Amino acid sequence: MLGVWRLQLLREVSRRGSIKAAAEAMSVTPSAVSQQLAILEREAGVELLEKSGRQVRLTEAALRLVRHADTITGAIAAAEADLASMQQLVTGTLRVAAFPTAARAVMPPVMAALSRIHPELRVTLRDFEADESLTALQMDEIDIAIVDDYGDGSRVPYAGLDVCEFMRDPIYLATAIARLSVDGRLAPPSFADPSARDPRPSGATRLEEFRDAFWIMDTDNSHLSQVTRRACRAAGFEPHIRSSCKDFSVILALVEAGLGVGVLPGLALLDRPVRADVRPISPPLVRRISSVIRPERRSHPMIVSALAELERFGASYVPPLAG
Amino acid sequence: MLGVWRLQLLREVSRRGSIKAAAEAMSVTPSAVSQQLAILEREAGVELLEKSGRQVRLTEAALRLVRHADTITGAIAAAEADLASMQQLVTGTLRVAAFPTAARAVMPPVMAALSRIHPELRVTLRDFEADESLTALQMDEIDIAIVDDYGDGSRVPYAGLDVCEFMRDPIYLATAIARLSVDGRLAPPSFADPSARDPRPSGATRLEEFRDAFWIMDTDNSHLSQVTRRACRAAGFEPHIRSSCKDFSVILALVEAGLGVGVLPGLALLDRPVRADVRPISPPLVRRISSVIRPERRSHPMIVSALAELERFGASYVPPLAG
DNA sequence: GCGCAGGTCAAGTTCAGCTTCCTCATGTGA
DNA sequence: TCACATGAGGAAGCTGAACTTGACCTGCGC
Numbered sequence: 001m002l003g004v005w006r007l008q009l010l011r012e013v014s015r016r017g018s019i020k021a022a023a024e025a026m027s028v029t030p031s032a033v034s035q036q037l038a039i040l041e042r043e044a045g046v047e048l049l050e051k052s053g054r055q056v057r058l059t060e061a062a063l064r065l066v067r068h069a070d071t072i073t074g075a076i077a078a079a080e081a082d083l084a085s086m087q088q089l090v091t092g093t094l095r096v097a098a099f100p101t102a103a104r105a106v107m108p109p110v111m112a113a114l115s116r117i118h119p120e121l122r123v124t125l126r127d128f129e130a131d132e133s134l135t136a137l138q139m140d141e142i143d144i145a146i147v148d149d150y151g152d153g154s155r156v157p158y159a160g161l162d163v164c165e166f167m168r169d170p171i172y173l174a175t176a177i178a179r180l181s182v183d184g185r186l187a188p189p190s191f192a193d194p195s196a197r198d199p200r201p202s203g204a205t206r207l208e209e210f211r212d213a214f215w216i217m218d219t220d221n222s223h224l225s226q227v228t229r230r231a232c233r234a235a236g237f238e239p240h241i242r243s244s245c246k247d248f249s250v251i252l253a254l255v256e257a258g259l260g261v262g263v264l265p266g267l268a269l270l271d272r273p274v275r276a277d278v279r280p281i282s283p284p285l286v287r288r289i290s291s292v293i294r295p296e297r298r299s300h301p302m303i304v305s306a307l308a309e310l311e312r313f314g315a316s317y318v319p320p321l322a323g
Numbered sequence: 324m325l326g327v328w329r330l331q332l333l334r335e336v337s338r339r340g341s342i343k344a345a346a347e348a349m350s351v352t353p354s355a356v357s358q359q360l361a362i363l364e365r366e367a368g369v370e371l372l373e374k375s376g377r378q379v380r381l382t383e384a385a386l387r388l389v390r391h392a393d394t395i396t397g398a399i400a401a402a403e404a405d406l407a408s409m410q411q412l413v414t415g416t417l418r419v420a421a422f423p424t425a426a427r428a429v430m431p432p433v434m435a436a437l438s439r440i441h442p443e444l445r446v447t448l449r450d451f452e453a454d455e456s457l458t459a460l461q462m463d464e465i466d467i468a469i470v471d472d473y474g475d476g477s478r479v480p481y482a483g484l485d486v487c488e489f490m491r492d493p494i495y496l497a498t499a500i501a502r503l504s505v506d507g508r509l510a511p512p513s514f515a516d517p518s519a520r521d522p523r524p525s526g527a528t529r530l531e532e533f534r535d536a537f538w539i540m541d542t543d544n545s546h547l548s549q550v551t552r553r554a555c556r557a558a559g560f561e562p563h564i565r566s567s568c569k570d571f572s573v574i575l576a577l578v579e580a581g582l583g584v585g586v587l588p589g590l591a592l593l594d595r596p597v598r599a600d601v602r603p604i605s606p607p608l609v610r611r612i613s614s615v616i617r618p619e620r621r622s623h624p625m626i627v628s629a630l631a632e633l634e635r636f637g638a639s640y641v642p643p644l645a646g
Numbered sequence: 647g648c649g650c651a652g653g654t655c656a657a658g659t660t661c662a663g664c665t666t667c668c669t670c671a672t673g674t675g676a
Numbered sequence: 677t678c679a680c681a682t683g684a685g686g687a688a689g690c691t692g693a694a695c696t697t698g699a700c701c702t703g704c705g706c
Contacts, residue, residue, distance in 0.1 A: 001403070002403055020651085030652075035654085035694075051653085051702090051703095053702095053704075054703050056652085064409070071398050076324065076395055086369055086384050353683075354667095357685050358685080379684070
């Protein structure tokens with residue numbers, strides 16, 4: 001009978017493109033993979049690999065076999081998930097990847113809650129951009145991907161994955177606080193300081209009010225910056241971009257220092273007091289935040305618990321400026 | 324990860340009801356099965372077996388796992404079938420079970436044709452009654468079951484199996500030849516002797532003509548005898564059964580000896596000259612002959628070839644009395 | 647050319663899974 | 677009721693499948 005382990009090695013070579021990479025992913029030496037695939041070729045009675053330079057390439061037959069390997073591996077994973085769902089105790093290691101803001105603002109409370117509810121459960125977190133997360137999920141390197149999506153169709157397709165939006169995060173426009181305090185420093189506290197949040201329910205602004213401002217943007221290739229530029233253009237102007245910074249706290253610092261205006265998602269405003277004027281945008285900009293999993297794990301109790309906790313977080317999330 | 328071999332052992336225990344039987348089926352010692360299942364229990368983290376007398380019984384969780392094992396095994400079998408279909412050469416061992424008449428009349432020419440077309444293919448044949456064949460097929464002990472079916476709904480259900488009717492075989496009524504030859508022996512040759520078949524296109528008989536005859540029947544529990552009795556009752560009489568014999572050639576011999584009338588399927592008349600008066604019945608009695616396979620093997624070239632050969636046999640089969 | 651990276655081969659090693667032999671528990675027939 | 681057959685499963689030792697190590701070969705870039 002066809003060896004399942006061998007099939008999985010073949011599958012990994014197909015995904016990662018080389019025997020070396022597959023070997024690393026499966027924690028064995030390239031030699032072992034090579035030998036196993038040689039045996040699989042004999043078992044299958046078909047050529048599976050052909051040399052292509054100093055790499056190998058899968059033959060047509062091998063690709064067909066990989067698709068079978070996928071279904072076989074899926075069936076085994078489904079059995080394991082079903083089995084786990086029969087256990088009373090949620091245990092094991094849950095591997096999560098989240099985009100940076102979520103890794104900072106969403107995951108800590110979620111992980112804390114999970115470890116409180118399920119003391120035997122270990123959760124590991126990696127901060128990956130959404131695209132990286134999805135690839136890692138396909139590669140079976142993580143169990144849950146937390147991704148954001150600006151609804152502009154730029155997200156890579158979630159082919160064959162289970163997506164569940166669990167919260168929406170509004171995008172705000174941040175500008176420097178014009179007036180200085182008596183001692184000459186920028187006037188604290190801003191709304192984002194919990195003690196002073198409510199008193200200043202600043203109304204929404206329109207982007208066109210800032211057509212002549214300097215803009216502090218996320219890096220060019222980020223979705224947020226693309227979405228912002230598109231919104232500016234829709235408002236009738238091309239933003240003057242002064243700086244492009246990857247980290248929202250850097251952007252915020254620049255805005256606070258009066259060097260320009262910037263857009264920031266609500267989650268980025270949660271973790272420290274904000275000394276800037278932050279207002280919703282009209283028409284509103286919002287990003288959707290979703291969990292993505294492999295469908296065969298849907299009923300795994302680890303996954304079920306984590307998704308429930310994410311839902312709970314999303315339900316209780318009050319954006320910094322509710323208005 | 325869940326061991327596939329262990330799952331298959333569990334599956335076999337589930338099918339066969341005991342560790343001993345499963346061990347025999349999988350060609351290992353009971354001790355090995357016991358050990359593997361103990362490991363599987365640890366892997367699964369769930370009780371799988373519970374003692375029941377000196378046997379074991381599967382727990383609820385184990386039964387659920389068995390269903391997963393079925394789909395996993397099916398997926399592997401499908402991969403193998405697909406792989407085999409990529410090969411140019413049809414090779415391997417095809418295990419066929421056929422009900423006795425088919426084993427004698429159908430399989431020899433089919434097997435000869437197969438070995439001519441595919442010299443590398445080995446075919447093994449067992450003669451099983453239809454019900455036995457289907458069980459063996461479910462147990463994965465054979466690849467193709469050849470079964471008959473009188474259309475009276477008595478056939479066990481073909482749950483999850485692929486059925487293909489490839490021929491119909493009429494049932495005939497055989498009576499002794501009344502006139503004796505000059506030397507006192509029964510007059511040969513009958514129609515079933517090829518040289519003399521056509522000259523005597525005897526018309527159909529009605530069962531009620533034999534309401535007072537003695538009947539030589541297939542054994543009581545056979546489908547043919549049940550169907551025959553039902554037909555007699557429909558014709559308004561209960562047959563006087565003189566003998567019940569399993570083997571059609573014995574029945575035929577008794578009829579030839581003038582000890583009664585009997586019903587015989589066409590295939591039973593193929594292999595030797597018949598010294599009896601044989602006529603179609605009106606209204607006609609017919610049995611359907613079908614091949615049954617496991618669906619995941621449907622495209623296996625071995626199976627495809629064999630089914631094609633059976634089809635060919637069925638298409639070229641001319642019942643002894645075409646009229 | 648040299649050096650390096652990816653793949654493969656040969657030899658030695660390890661450990662999963664087997665067999666054999668035994669014990670224990672249960673049911674059955676004298 | 678006792679002896680014995682039968683099925684499950686534990687202990688010890690064996691075998692071989694699959695691994696690592698350390699070679700070598702080949703294609704590619706400097």
